[in-house]
Structures are given as C-alpha cells and as structure tokens.
Amino acid sequence: MTGLRREAVYARIRQDILSCALAPGAPLYEGVLAETYAVSKSPIRDALSRLHAEKLVTVEPRKGYRVASVSLVDARELFEFRAVLEQHCAMTASEQASDADLAALDRFRTLGEWGEAGFVAYNRTFHFAVLALCPNRRVADAAVDLIEQFDRLVQLSVTVFDRRNYDSLLSEHCAIIDALQARDGRRAGKLLTQHVGRAEKRVMRALSSASILP
Numbered sequence: 346m347t348g349l350r351r352e353a354v355y356a357r358i359r360q361d362i363l364s365c366a367l368a369p370g371a372p373l374y375e376g377v378l379a380e381t382y383a384v385s386k387s388p389i390r391d392a393l394s395r396l397h398a399e400k401l402v403t404v405e406p407r408k409g410y411r412v413a414s415v416s417l418v419d420a421r422e423l424f425e426f427r428a429v430l431e432q433h434c435a436m437t438a439s440e441q442a443s444d445a446d447l448a449a450l451d452r453f454r455t456l457g458e459w460g461e462a463g464f465v466a467y468n469r470t471f472h473f474a475v476l477a478l479c480p481n482r483r484v485a486d487a488a489v490d491l492i493e494q495f496d497r498l499v500q501l502s503v504t505v506f507d508r509r510n511y512d513s514l515l516s517e518h519c520a521i522i523d524a525l526q527a528r529d530g531r532r533a534g535k536l537l538t539q540h541v542g543r544a545e546k547r548v549m550r551a552l553s554s555a556s557i558l559p
Contacts, residue, residue, distance in 0.1 A: 355392035373410040430488040438478035439530035
C-alpha cells in the first residue's frame with residue numbers, strides 16, 4: 346500500500362462523512378470499511394486516526410469508531426469562526442483582487458449547471474472562489490478547511506429548502522459579488538457576515554429537529 350493509496354482511502358472516507366453518505370453518529374467498523382473501499386484494514390486504521398484528529402470521527406472505549414455527531418454547540422462555533430474568516434477574506438479581496446478575477450464571480454449569479462440538486466457543491470464553490478481572492482493564504486486556507494466541514498451542515502439542512510430559499514441565497518450571493526466588484530470591502534464583509542448569520546439560523550432550525558443529534 347503506497348502513501349498515495351493511503352491518501353486516497355483517507356480522502357474517500359472523509360468525503361463520504363462530509364457528504365453524509367456516512368451519516369453522523371453511524372458506527373465505523375474496520376472490516377466493513379475495508380470491504381467497502383476494497384483495501385486492507387491498515388489504510389482504514391490510518392484514515393480513521395486522521396479523521397479522529399480532525400474531530401470528524403469519535404472513539405468509544407471497547408466499541409470502536411463512530412462518525413462524529415453534529416451538535417448545536419459545534420455548529421454555532423463553526424459559524425462564529427467562519428464569519429470572522431470570511432469577512433476578513435472578502436475585505437482584503439476587494440482591495441487586492443484583479444478586475445478579471447472579480448468579474449469571474451459572475452458565474453455564480455445563477456445555479457447554472459449545478460442546478461438545485463447540486464446546490465451544496467454550488468454553494469461551496471462560490472465561497473471557495475471568494476476565499477481564493479484573499480492574498481493571505483494562511484487565512485484563506487484555514488477558511489477553506491473550515492468550510493469543507495460545513496458540507497455536512499448544509500447537506501443536513503437542505504432537505505427543508507424550498508424554491509424561496511434558493512432564490513434568497515442567490516440574491517445574497519449576487520449582493521456580495523456586487524460589493525466585491527465595486528471594491529467596497531466594508532460592505533462585502535458586512536454582507537458576508539449577514540449571509541453566514543442567516544445560514545446559521547436555517548441550519549440550526551433544521552438541526553434542532555434532526556433525530557441524529559445527541
């Protein structure tokens with residue numbers, strides 16, 4: 346088993362957790378995972394150890410591994426941290442990004458090829474595109490790592506969406522794009538903070554009624 350193969354196993358399990366293919370709270374058995382991903386138990390153990398360090402997996406004495414539950418406390422902390430990072434990235438991007446890079450954000454004014462079924466991917470890609478314009482790579486990379494963990498929150502809450510939710514979110518994204526293209530960093534940062542705050546309310550409302558919560 347090469348290092349590259351081990352990395353691929355880790356990446357697949359991590360993505361399955363973030364996409365909720367492996368549901369929050371679900372038990373993780375090394376033998377079952379090895380069979381599912383067609384590998385030996387060794388790379389599975391390595392992946393689970395790494396995912397435990399990332400707090401995506403928990404360890405229960407004498408019971409083994411389990412996909413980490415999504416708690417309201419964790420969600421609130423993630424949203425609070427995200428608001429700070431994204432606001433900073435938006436403000437600096439509005440000052441230093443090129444005109445061409447800012448103009449390229451126009452592709453996010455509609456769901457386009459993503460469609461409603463691909464909303465989670467669309468939303469992630471939009472926020473990644475804004476973060477990519479931040480000249481401080483340490484801050485941007487930290488924000489990217491954080492937003493990847495939001496896939497679970499969005500996936501769990503998207504089932505309560507209706508057409509109005511999608512229209513509202515697109516309008517919010519368009520307003521953020523307008524502010525960035527106008528190089529109004531303060532307004533872009535404020536809009537992103539409000540955008541994250543509204544997302545937090547939607548997610549909390551959905552998670553509060555989710556049976557998977559501890």
